[in-house]
Amino acid sequence: EPEVTQTPSHQVTQMGQEVILRCVPISNHLYFYWYRQILGQKVEFLVSFYNNEISEKSEIFDDQFSVERPDGSNFTLKIRSTKLEDSAMYFCASTRAEGQLDQPQHFGDGTRLSIL
Amino acid sequence: SQQGEEDPQALSIQEGENATMNCSYKTSINNLQWYRQNSGRGLVHLILIRSNEREKHSGRLRVTLDTSKKSSSLLITASRAADTASYFCATDHEGYSSASKIIFGSGTRLSIRP
Numbered sequence: 001e002p003e004v005t006q007t008p009s010h011q012v013t014q015m016g017q018e019v020i021l022r023c024v025p026i027s028n029h030l031y032f033y034w035y036r037q038i039l040g041q042k043v044e045f046l047v048s049f050y051n052n053e054i055s056e057k058s059e060i061f062d063d064q065f066s067v068e069r070p071d072g073s074n075f076t077l078k079i080r081s082t083k084l085e086d087s088a089m090y091f092c093a094s095t096r097a098e099g100q101l102d103q104p105q106h107f108g109d110g111t112r113l114s115i116l
Numbered sequence: 117s118q119q120g121e122e123d124p125q126a127l128s129i130q131e132g133e134n135a136t137m138n139c140s141y142k143t144s145i146n147n148l149q150w151y152r153q154n155s156g157r158g159l160v161h162l163i164l165i166r167s168n169e170r171e172k173h174s175g176r177l178r179v180t181l182d183t184s185k186k187s188s189s190l191l192i193t194a195s196r197a198a199d200t201a202s203y204f205c206a207t208d209h210e211g212y213s214s215a216s217k218i219i220f221g222s223g224t225r226l227s228i229r230p
Contacts, residue, residue, distance in 0.1 A: 004158075033217065035220075041222075042220055042221070042222050042223070043159065043204065043206075043220040044220075045217040045218070045219065048216070048217055055216075056216065056217055058217075091158060091159065093159075102146070102147050102164060102166050104149055104161040104164050105149075105161070105218060106161060107151075107158045107159040107160070107161070108158050109157055109158040110157070110158050112156075
């Protein structure tokens with residue numbers, strides 16, 4: 001069964017550095033998402049992306065964050081000038097839905113981001 | 117804001133017993149989903165129930181939805197050690213014309229004792 005894949009599985013970065021988290025969504029999917037989960041807390045929505053532009057973003061997704069689909073397969077989350085509180089698991093998800101409201105989101109295994 | 121909240125927060129049962137987890141949410145939805153998360157891993161989609169459905173089955177899973185009470189339950193029958201995980205409900209937002217974000221609850225941590 002097709003999967004969403006994320007790399008790296010663990011990223012350790014010095015505070016203030018930029019980090020890029022990578023995702024390869026399922027190939028025929030059209031909507032892409034980033035979520036994060038701080039240790040022991042809820043999974044929180046960050047941003048959704050469709051047709052090469054952001055569809056929706058949360059309050060967390062401020063100017064420090066950006067997303068890009070640089071080619072036909074990758075979907076990236078860039079975090080500029082990382083802060084300690086950015087330490088979390090970051091999950092990518094995708095869904096096939098095209099105007100359909102009953103398609104599940106398929107998640108990758110996540111990237112554990114540790115800011116030192 | 118729209119939110120799914122699970123109850124109980126933690127549940128420990130004997131292998132072979134049934135496990136029931138509940139979820140409540142605040143606003144109208146198009147559908148509700150249940151996900152499982154093994155420790156340190158990603159979220160695995162279990163089942164989706166639409167707002168016009170009342171019950172759905174998938175293997176040992178049974179999900180109910182009561183839109184009048186804005187609540188859902190997930191029943192896992194004949195539990196196994198491998199069912200040990202956290203379980204989350206997630207809701208979308210009624211009226212969205214395209215696939216929208218989903219809002220996760222805080223989860224139920226299920227432990228199956230051998």
